[in-house]
Amino acid sequence: MTDPTTQPVDPEDLIRRRQVDPAAGDIDAPPFSETYHRGPVILRGPMIPQDSTTANLLKAEQSTDWLHMDPWRVLRIQAEFVDGFGALAELGPAVSVFGSARTQRSDPAYRAAQRMGALIAERGIAVITGGGPGIMEAANRGAAAAGGKSVGLGIELPHEQGINEWVNLGMSFRYFFVRKTMFVKYSSGVIICPGGFGTLDEMFELLTLVQTHKVEPTPVVLFDTSYWQGLFDWITGTLEPRGMISPLDPELVTLTDDPEQAVAVATSTIR
Known part of the structure; x- marks a missing residue:
């Protein structure tokens, strides 16, 4: 019988397995499965906001503290x-x-x-x-x-x-x-x-x-x-x-x- 440990490994298959199971290889898979784009900014993992920019804009009721913040003063x-x-x-x-x-x-x-x-x-x-x-x-x-x-x-x-x-x-x-x-x-x-x-x-x-x-x-x-x-x-x-x-x-x-x-x-x- 052929020893499975001596079989040649398909590199693409190894990459796929590493993305699913980091333990399948020496290189860890990317830790973030989702990417959120907010304009030119990329957010992943815990940095992804719960609401979108449009949703925030269209909220009927929200705090007006932003009126007194520096970004608004710049405008x-x-x-x-x-x-x-x-x-x-x-x-x-x-x-x-x-x-x-x-x-x-x-x-x-x-x-x-x-x-x-x-x-x-x-x-x-x-x-x-x-x-x-x-x-x-x-x-x-x-x-x-x-x-x-x-x-x-x-x-x-x-x-x-x-x-x-x-x-x-x-x-x-x-x-x-x-x-x-x-x-x-x-x-x-x-x-x-x-x-x-x-x-x-x-x-x-x-x-x-x-x-x-x-x-x-x-x-x-x-x-x-x-x-x-x-x-x-x-x-x-x-x-x-x-x-x-x-x-x-x-x-x-x-x-x-x-x-x-x-x-x-x-x-x-x-x-």
Whole structure:
């Protein structure tokens, strides 16, 4: 009789037997008998979900926790960029005017911002502000009264009053960083009037981008010398001697008390 252990083995038969019985050979059979495809993702074994993507989508009742998760936030952020680019792409040359929302209409800074908004609009250049009250309202008011493009890019805040009534192109944002991107992308010059933390944030963000050559050189004007001089005395008297900035950095800005000069500098690169 022929010893069965000496019979030649059919390789294909061995593979089939190993898939059914891992003990039939030296190589273990694949441990997973099913494969689930979720888009480009392959799931097997315990990773296979109980419900399909379509079934989850069509459930009548489910938790709304997903509305507050990061993947959904990414879509909202993307939508804000798309909406902002779409709204401003055909705006043309523009100058941003920053300043406090708390400035009263009787304040000389309010009247100066209103004058600067009008002067910018008279040059056929759009005025962009944060869309709120105070300095922002003043610049929008001047631009609208001069028949120009008066843009307000607002932000959702609990205490804000919404877009002021002198804006003729407005948009509100959820995210500060999206809003600031719109300011930088569509402004060829900036005038910064007296303001608080928000104004300082916008100013230093822009100066950092210009200093690090992330954007084209942009004229930056600080209006109201007495308000800003102390800050720049500290910059030149403390930061520069300790090597935190180069001697050229303070030259990134122009300080003035003259609305006409502020507008002339801010629009100097616009043909």
